[in-house]
Amino acid sequence: xxxxxxxxARLVAVRxxxxxxxxPSQVIQPLMFFMIVATLFPLTLTPEMSRLRDAAPGVLWIxxxxxxxxxxxxxFRDDAVxxxxxxxxxxxxxxxxxxxxxxxTHWLLTGLPLALSAPIAAAALGxxxxxxxxxxASLALGSFAMSLVGAIGAGLTLGARRGGVLxxxxxxxxxxxxxxxxxxxxxxxxxxxxxxPPMYLLGAIAVLGVTLAPLAAAAAVRIGLE
Amino acid sequence: MATWTWFHRLASPPHxxxxxxxxxxxxxxxxxxAMVVALYGGLVLAPxxxxxxxxxxxxxxxAPTAWLSLMIYxxxxxxxxxxxxxxxxVAHAAAAACAPIGAWFTVAALGTGMLWGKPMWGAYWVWxxxxxxxxxxxxxxxxxxxxxxxxxxxxxxxxASAMLAVVGVVxxxxxxxxxxxxxxxxxxxxxxxxxxxxxxxxxLWPLLLMLLGFALYFITVLLIRLRAxxxxxxxxxxxxxEVLT
Numbered sequence: 001x002x003x004x005x006x007x008x009a010r011l012v013a014v015r016x017x018x019x020x021x022x023x024p025s026q027v028i029q030p031l032m033f034f035m036i037v038a039t040l041f042p043l044t045l046t047p048e049m050s051r052l053r054d055a056a057p058g059v060l061w062i063x064x065x066x067x068x069x070x071x072x073x074x075x076f077r078d079d080a081v082x083x084x085x086x087x088x089x090x091x092x093x094x095x096x097x098x099x100x101x102x103x104x105t106h107w108l109l110t111g112l113p114l115a116l117s118a119p120i121a122a123a124a125l126g127x128x129x130x131x132x133x134x135x136x137a138s139l140a141l142g143s144f145a146m147s148l149v150g151a152i153g154a155g156l157t158l159g160a161r162r163g164g165v166l167x168x169x170x171x172x173x174x175x176x177x178x179x180x181x182x183x184x185x186x187x188x189x190x191x192x193x194x195x196x197p198p199m200y201l202l203g204a205i206a207v208l209g210v211t212l213a214p215l216a217a218a219a220a221v222r223i224g225l226e
Numbered sequence: 227m228a229t230w231t232w233f234h235r236l237a238s239p240p241h242x243x244x245x246x247x248x249x250x251x252x253x254x255x256x257x258x259x260a261m262v263v264a265l266y267g268g269l270v271l272a273p274x275x276x277x278x279x280x281x282x283x284x285x286x287x288x289a290p291t292a293w294l295s296l297m298i299y300x301x302x303x304x305x306x307x308x309x310x311x312x313x314x315x316v317a318h319a320a321a322a323a324c325a326p327i328g329a330w331f332t333v334a335a336l337g338t339g340m341l342w343g344k345p346m347w348g349a350y351w352v353w354x355x356x357x358x359x360x361x362x363x364x365x366x367x368x369x370x371x372x373x374x375x376x377x378x379x380x381x382x383x384x385x386a387s388a389m390l391a392v393v394g395v396v397x398x399x400x401x402x403x404x405x406x407x408x409x410x411x412x413x414x415x416x417x418x419x420x421x422x423x424x425x426x427x428x429x430l431w432p433l434l435l436m437l438l439g440f441a442l443y444f445i446t447v448l449l450i451r452l453r454a455x456x457x458x459x460x461x462x463x464x465x466x467x468e469v470l471t
Contacts, residue, residue, distance in 0.1 A: 152393055156386045160376035169372045170390060173365040174397050177404035184408070201407075205400070216393055223385040 008093040009101035016105040026074050027109045034067040034114055038121035049126035056125040057186040061179055063121070064114055064139055065146065069168050071110040072150040075102065076221065080158050086225055099221065100214035103151045111143030127190050134189020141202050142182030148209030149174050155220030177205055237314045239456045240465040246449040246456075254446040260439030267432030275429075284342040286433055290440040292335035292356075295363060296398075298328035298444060302370075303395040306388035316452075318384035319459060321391060322374060323451035327444060329367035335360055355409040359402050366394050380459070 020027055041059045042052055052059075079085045079102075088098050118139050119132040127135065153171040157163040185198040235241045268286035275282035302324035309317035339357055340350040351357070373390055377383035460466050 152389075156373060156390055157376070159379060159382045159386060160373065161378070162376060166372055166376045169365075170369040173362050173369055173401070174393070176362050177397075177400045180404045180408040201404075208400075212396065216389065220386065220389050223382060223389065226382065226385075 005094040005097040008091075009097040012088075012098045012101040013105045016102055017109070020105075020109050026071070027113065030067040030071040030110050031113055031117060033070055034063045035117070035121060037063040037066060038124065042125070053126040053190065056122060056127050056190060057183045059125060060118055060122060060135065060139065060186060061142070061183040064118070064143060065172075065175060065179060067114060068111060068143055068146050068150065069171060071106070072147070072154050072167060072171070073164050075106050075147075075151060075154040076158055077154075077163070080221075080224065085158075085221060089222060089225055095218040095221065096214045099151065099155075099217045100210075103147050103214065103217070106151075107144050107147040111147055112140060115140035115143060131189045131192070134195045135186055138182050138185035138189065138195065138199065138202065141199065141206060142178050142185075145178045145202060145206040145209050146175055148206065148213040149178065151217040152213055152220055155217040155224060158221060158224030178202065181205070237312070237316055239316055239319075239460050239463070240469070242316050243453055243456050243465075243469065246453045250446055250449045250453075253442050253449065257439050257442035257446055260435050260442060264432045264436035264439055268429075268436065272429045272432055281342065281345045282429075284338060286436050288335060288338040288342055289433060290437040291331050291338060292360060293437060294440050294444055295328055295332040295335050295360065297441070298324055298331060299363065299366070299391075299398065300395065302328060303391040306391040309384060310388045310392070315384075315459065316456070318388065319455040320448070320452055321388060322384070323448055323455050325367055325371050325374070327447050327451065329364060329371065331444070332360060332364040332367060336364065353409065355406040358409065359405045362401050362405065363398070366398070370394070 038059055041055065045052065045055055076085060079088075089095055115136050118135055119127075122132065122135050123129070150167075150171050153167050153174070156170060157167045160166050181198040181202045185195045185202060188195045188198065264286065269283055272283070274280050302321045305317045305321040305324060308314055309321060336357065339360070343352060343354075343357075344350050347354075370387055370390055374383050374387040377386055457466055457470075
């Protein structure tokens, strides 16, 4: 029996959310990792607030990128190991839509909390309160684009051993544009500029990701399952 | 249908192996000839640049390697796509053979770029958009080779790395554009912009000939690597025994 793609996608999203609430460690750990990385920078650079403020966009974005890479490992792995992904592929439903739902849920559980908690790290780096809106918006949009790009990498590394390092190796070069525009938006927010131009470009990357990444991820997962 | 026979023949490993063996010396010979003539034209016949003096002659090695590093990535992605779409084993083998050559060309482009940067910019490395984009391209090659090496099942490795190559091709223009945009915002005026000067004909023909020579050299190495790749993949096939005994 073939349900409408959106129904299948909603069911997958609800299932993933329920699983995450029953096992919250996978949601909390990347967040804690992000906080720790942000704390390490003042220890290695300087405790001086004015200089930390200059480094803040880089610190926040490198931290967010590493943390999202850490979280991406869990995107498909558990479901691939226990056979759920195989059932998805065999179910006759659109795998593209189901993986899109998984990716969006993954962002809701990792990227969005990271963006929402970023003001704590940003404030510790000397960023003023006026800039927080821009910091949260740029990290939220950027981490969404990152989840989409990362879904392709996560799908491709399903068949590999030592997938974690490989996943970073594949995904980081592809994430360069997201990093550039995202960090630029954060930087403009901190310096009080207009963040719209890099946000539009980040949005364009996210839209391209929404249209193409689920297709590529579905193809990648099918290759991994064969 | 007759027009498609060449395409079908390309799918047959023994045919491609024989073709590669027959043509390798020809491509290699022409490559060497073109490179020698181009070197003579570039280093001896071409006049020195009015601004950069003789240092500009680095262009004869640097520019062709940089062009080829991108061209090889495209070739790899096209071969990978052909392998994915028509399930052609030879195409996957060709894509696998392209990757290390392309990575080395990228390293050569970066190396010669750094050597050229030292007299021109006063530093081996500046965060110039073209150098940075080239560096990211090298990382893309690493990712491709890493994925291929990381998956044990050869069929899966072929398909997964082919997907990655195709995804990478979509991404290369975006990376290129974003790096240029990033640089135009951060670049200070201290770095001399080389721009695109109009080239004298005496300077230009050795450059184009060198590009042709390097392209032929790439094909030569590709054919050699392809043969090795085919032998490795088909080691249990009967045609390999016939060819090697």
